[in-house]
Amino acid sequence: MDATLHLAQDPEADALLGRSPLAALTGMLLDQQIPMEWAFKGPATIAQRMGADDLDAHDIAARDPEAFAALLSEKPAVHRYPGSMAGRIQQLCQYLVEHYDGDAEAVWKGVDSGTELRGRLQDLPGFGKQKAQIFLALLGKQLGVQPTGWREAAGAYGEAESFRSVADITGPESLAKVRAHKQEMKAAAKAAKR
Numbered sequence: 001m002d003a004t005l006h007l008a009q010d011p012e013a014d015a016l017l018g019r020s021p022l023a024a025l026t027g028m029l030l031d032q033q034i035p036m037e038w039a040f041k042g043p044a045t046i047a048q049r050m051g052a053d054d055l056d057a058h059d060i061a062a063r064d065p066e067a068f069a070a071l072l073s074e075k076p077a078v079h080r081y082p083g084s085m086a087g088r089i090q091q092l093c094q095y096l097v098e099h100y101d102g103d104a105e106a107v108w109k110g111v112d113s114g115t116e117l118r119g120r121l122q123d124l125p126g127f128g129k130q131k132a133q134i135f136l137a138l139l140g141k142q143l144g145v146q147p148t149g150w151r152e153a154a155g156a157y158g159e160a161e162s163f164r165s166v167a168d169i170t171g172p173e174s175l176a177k178v179r180a181h182k183q184e185m186k187a188a189a190k191a192a193k194r
Helices: 011-019 021-030 036-049 057-062 065-073 082-100 114-123 129-142 172-193
Strands: none
Touching (some): 021 036, 065 082
């Protein structure tokens, strides 16, 4: 995997996301209840605090849970809920070690269909259907992973020329469009409750 992503809006963090499948999965896992850039900068922050250039599923899975949570809790914290997210990251890495020998890219490598890939992503700890669809769209739109039917399996997130999620962010202009879309969706949901 070698791509240029612009999700963290930080050159070093984005470079790690573009070359490391585990970093990309971890950023997606962290992308909840915090700003997207903060979430996708998280993998680089974790790697730096571990004294590494990349994330290693075997290493993270084997770490003492309290020590790993403390690492994520250092100021500035990697997430609003660093302790619980540390546990989720370790669960993800343990799953990858058990099912894919620690190779995050093996989740999508050689997959025949978008439906199969979405299923594999949904099987990952911390990935529900929506998160799986968004990551599938990111794989298809920006990382060249396009098994048959990937757009359909990604649902609305797979639509071309849409600005719904991280899958559509390629720079500051598209980030602004995604933010505007999310604000519209929140306003519509709020109006529907009235």
